[in-house]
Amino acid sequence: MEIFYTRxxxxxxxxxxxxxxxxxxxxxRADILKYQSPTDIxxxxxxxxxxxxxFKNYCNDQDILHQLKYNQYGRPYIPCLNIDFSISHxxxxxxxxxxxxxxxxxxxxxxxxxxxxxxxxMFTESEWKTIVTSTNPLKTFYAYWTKKESTAKADGRGLNIxxxxxxxxxxxSILNKKxxxxxxxxxxPDYMMHISSEQKEVINIHSITF
Numbered sequence: 001m002e003i004f005y006t007r008x009x010x011x012x013x014x015x016x017x018x019x020x021x022x023x024x025x026x027x028x029r030a031d032i033l034k035y036q037s038p039t040d041i042x043x044x045x046x047x048x049x050x051x052x053x054x055f056k057n058y059c060n061d062q063d064i065l066h067q068l069k070y071n072q073y074g075r076p077y078i079p080c081l082n083i084d085f086s087i088s089h090x091x092x093x094x095x096x097x098x099x100x101x102x103x104x105x106x107x108x109x110x111x112x113x114x115x116x117x118x119x120x121x122m123f124t125e126s127e128w129k130t131i132v133t134s135t136n137p138l139k140t141f142y143a144y145w146t147k148k149e150s151t152a153k154a155d156g157r158g159l160n161i162x163x164x165x166x167x168x169x170x171x172x173s174i175l176n177k178k179x180x181x182x183x184x185x186x187x188x189p190d191y192m193m194h195i196s197s198e199q200k201e202v203i204n205i206h207s208i209t210f
């Protein structure tokens with residue numbers, strides 16, 4: 001498994017942002033610019049640029065982004081490749097997980113104060129008890145959340161799956177009796193990130209700058 005990430009400025013230079021947007025197909029630029037938040041715009045922009053950078057040698061087409069397709073749940077894939085990948089962004093980071101021949105999902109979240117009680121229905125009784133009785137309920141909440149969401153993304157249906165149907169057992173998640181391997185990645189302070197993988201593999205992490 002290969003993990004690629006980049007960090008961006010939460011207050012982007014508009015000229016530089018426009019420069020990077022020009023590397024994307026026009027339809028992709030228009031879709032990204034529908035978002036108002038600079039974080040959302042950059043998160044999606046750099047996710048696509050990471051794909052362009054790491055996949056450019058895998059297909060005959062020099063611009064791999066023209067081959068990007070989406071399944072019925074909005075999960076991206078490239079038909080000519082036997083490679084699975086997953087994208088996530090939060091705060092000042094965009095991450096891409098890539099695997100060869102097996103399914104993978106990634107989720108990163110910036111740990112910030114939220115009303116976690118509103119999310120109680122997303123967890124089993126046992127999971128919720130672990131969260132609220134831990135020494136750091138907020139961090140434990142994000143750990144469970146990223147484990148569940150990375151599994152939902154690896155499955156291919158994303159948040160169309162009720163998260164309370166994903167059962168967390170330490171370093172394993174279970175969805176419809178299928179077991180997924182979970183890996184925590186300590187990328188940066190105040191961030192929580194997990195990988196969910198169909199196979200148990202060694203993870204290589206790469207920083208990408210633009």
